[in-house]
Amino acid sequence: MNSDNPAPIVLAPKPSLTYRLVSNLLVFPVFRGLFRGSTEGNERVPAQGPLVVVANHGSHLDPPLLGHALGRPVAFMAKAELFEVPLLGPLIRACGAYPVRRGASDREAIRTATARLQEGWATGVFLDGTRQPDGRVNQPLAGAALLSARSGAPLLPVAIVNSHRALGTGRTWPRLVPIQLRIGDLVPPPTGRRRADLDATTAELQRRINALLDQAGPRP
Template sequence: MSGTRSALVTKTPKPSLTYQLVSSLLVFPVFRGLFRGSCRGHEHVPREGPLVVVANHGSHLDPPLLGHALGRPVAFMAKAELFEVPILGSIIRACGAYPVRRGASDRDAIRTATAKLEEGWATGVFLDGTRQADGRVNQPLPGAALLAARSGAPLLPVAILNSHRALGSGHSLPRLVPIQLRIGEPVPAPSGRRRADLDATTAELQRRINSLLDQGLLRP
């Protein structure tokens, strides 16, 4: 077991006041009211310690919805330029986002995300790395599996249903369709960093998320 794994803390940082206000006054009304949002599978979410949250990606709605619906803060990478915007920068930083510079290497991003895990955060990763027009996992990348292999943190598969229809690529205005999050059982971290191990875990995450998507919207 690597030194990185043994250095992981077990306590999860408490959400800041700003995070709680944004979640309760902005994200909650949008998710529950406008999009009639619901979430199933909360019993699968570890409440303490580092966690790699892995999801499909259909729209810009996905990061705040994940952080709200899971019941614990989820840190996401964000373009460094956003942190320079007055007010917005302070808000997203308080909500656990961390900056990544344009042109930064994947290795730099992995190091930053691993540091968040060492602090006990849940760190969010979209398996395709970018939005997908059909909202599914189509060409998964091994970054989430590598994060888990480096840190020893479990991976939590989450399917976000209908966000690609609500505000996907090419949509300037949202469509008020129901959005549902379905949380699967955690997947153990890969046993090593060999490409074969990372690919096997990545394929399993893809299978589980797409399987949850295939179940369609279920009653809360």
């Protein structure tokens, strides 16, 4: 490789008009107003280039809150059926969501997410894969580490504090408790794609996110 010709930096996609409207007119007042939301560590978020955003998962509030609080669009997987719903389909697509077919293999989902990273997106991954009643990282999966290893994108651990108490599993109506997002330091990609490498990075992400959750913070 010629060191005089470094690889170009992949710029992050510019937020669409729909994304800006949803973020500013819907997510902002809900997060900042109703839930007295706050963020900590925004200076750690790279402004450009591919990024794997890794977080705990406590409620359905988490995807829009992450995209709003990080200051750049974050793409998430969504069931393909949702893209066929009038109004909802175009809306979530404009906000960076990408479809995954019901029954699709994990390999296909990884390929789709990797393509998003190559386009310069920040791609969001919930480390447990599903919502956790206690809002912590309990049984982390290696998908985020594999995405990072395949794409070379760094990993950004984010702790979402109190969303499981606001609208967690089993709740129909939200509780208006303070929600805070705490952004940690970047984690480099795994050293390889071997299972041991992926598991080591996954365990480190779990440790960092749970440590961020354990910091003293807002609780009514």
